[in-house]
Amino acid sequence: MxxxxxxxxxxxxxxxxxxxxxxxxxxxxxxxxxxxxxxxxxxxNGYFPTKYFNFDLRYLIKYNQYEALRTGLGGITNDAFSDKLRLNTYVVYGFRDHRFKYSFGTGLRLDEKTSTWIHASYTDDLQESGSSAFLTDKRIFQFFEPRLLNISLFHKHTTRAVSIEHQLSPKLQTETQLAFSYIVPTYDYEFVVNGASYTTFHISTFKTCMQWSPFSGFELSDNRYVETKNGYPKLTLQYTKSIKNLGKGDFNFSKLDFRLIQEFDYHNDSKSEITLVSGITSGETPLTHLYHAYPNNINKETIMQRFSVAGINSFETMYFNEFFSDKFTTMQFKHFFKPFNISACFKPQLVLISRYAIGDISHIERHQNVTFKSLKHGYTESGFEINKLIFGFGTSLTYRYGAYHLPNFGDNVAFKFTFNVTL
The missing domain is CATH 1.20.5 (Single alpha-helices involved in coiled-coils or other helix-helix interfaces)
Incomplete structure (x- = not known):
């Protein structure tokens, strides 16, 4: 060569x-x-992944008025463990009530393409009275949950549940649940109905929920539908039926809940959001299963004593436990202006906010040892946020006006800080 x-x-x-x-x-x-x-x-999404098990960051540390510091561990198995079987659990401890709370559950996948799962769970924990959640809201994670700090009205519940999760189509998610709960209010409460008085009670519920995203885009990837376009509006409808004498059920009542989320993107880094939430219940409904309107104001004397953290969709000037309803509607409007491009690391954003709530309650005399008002005259507040001033923190100012305006000017004002972090 x-x-x-x-x-x-x-x-x-x-x-x-x-x-x-x-x-x-x-x-x-x-x-x-x-x-x-x-x-x-x-x-x-709130998970710290490991090889077979994803730790759930929601359970690490929280604080509220009943438990004070609440801390624990929880998580769920991942696809490396099994893509057909899920195991999930958590254990937490409250330092003020000196009590462990826990849950464990399992899920079995019946069909991959339609994401059909059957779930079973057992939970012994607390729940905020008057709160209402949709079954299809599987995963809501915030690094910091502002309202939780000031909630004081909880009830203990021991719940056994079985549910089926199914995609009727990629744009239509459904879940149906049968649950049996034993309820113990942590506050002085007596529910008087049909000549009987209850301080604890059993509730057996059948619940079905549908979430429709008609303008979202989906693609089939690895035999699963993945959302590729986050479209609006998003509509959620849920029906709940409490059945007396099913299991140990004490009451008959029905609930219908609806939510609409609409977003308008103006393609210049500004946008508007509208959130409409409505619910109605009829029958023998205890306070634990009525509606509040997402209040987030603590009952203290001065503006600075009430200084705390603003929520995402909460009424910042409405005091905790001020209103309860068996029928209600809330509407929230937010407009996000284009961030101020002051520097590469400093881009605060102005958000204008207006909220409205209306509701009513029948048979208020059934609810003994608690005092609250009706929302039948309509509640209004407006204000603004300046977000992301430093390390995700900002500030907000909100004013309460209209039918429920209070005589003392300072009692109508909520001055708080905000916290927004996006990964």
Missing amino acids: SKLSTFIYIALFSCVLHSQTVSENTVTTQQDTIKKSEFIKQLG
């Missing part, structure tokens, strides 16, 4: 070797990027 041929051979071999090395490095870099992106996504 001539020197020229040898040189050409060595050059070609070096090129091939270099190409393979670059290709391998590129693949490795891409894999590392995908892993990092998936890890950040899991953190954004």
Whole structure:
């Protein structure tokens, strides 16, 4: 072989070797990027992933007026453990009530393409009285839950539940649940109905929920539908029936809950959001299962004594436990202006907010040892937020006016800080 041929051979071999090395490095870099992106996504959803088990960050540390500090551990198995079987659990401890709370459950996948699962669970925990959640809201995680700090009205519940989760179509999610609960209010409360008085009670419920996202886009990936376009509006409808004498059920009542979320994107980093929530219940409904209107104001004398953290969809000037309803509607409007581009690291954003609530209650005399008002005259508040001033913190100012305006000017004002972090 001539020197020229040898040189050409060595050059070609070096090129091939270099190409393979670059290709391998590129693949490795891409894999590392995908892993990092998936890890950040899991953190954004409130999980710290490990090989077989994802720790749930919601249970690490919280604070409220009944338990004070609440801390514990929880989580759920991931697809590496099994893509057909889920196991989930948590255990927490409240330092003021000196009590452990816990839950454990399992899920079995019946069909992958329609994401059909059957779930069973047992829970012994607290729940805020007057709160209402949709079954399809599977995962709501916030780094910081503002309203939780000031909630004082809880009831203990021991609940056994079985449910079926199913996609009728990629845009239509459904879940149906049968649950049996034993309720013990943590406050002095007596429910008087049909000549009988209850301080604790059993409730057996059948519940079905549908969430429709007609303008979202979905693609089939690994035999599962993945949302590729977050479209609006999003509509959720839920029906609940409490059945007397089913199991140990004490009461007959029905609930119908509806929510609409609409977003308008103006493609200049500004947007508007409208959130409409409505609910109605009829029958023998105890206070634990009535509606509040997401209040977030503590009952203290001065504005600065009430200084706390603003919520996401809560009424900042409405005092906790001030109103309860068996029928209500709330509407919230937010307009997010384009962030002020002061520097690469300092981009505060102005948000204008207006909220309205109306409701009513029948048979208020059934609810003994508690005092609250009706929302039948309509409740209004408006204000603004300036978000992301420093490390995700901002500030908000809200004013209460209209039918429920209070005589003392300061009692109508809520001055708070905000917290917004996006991964």
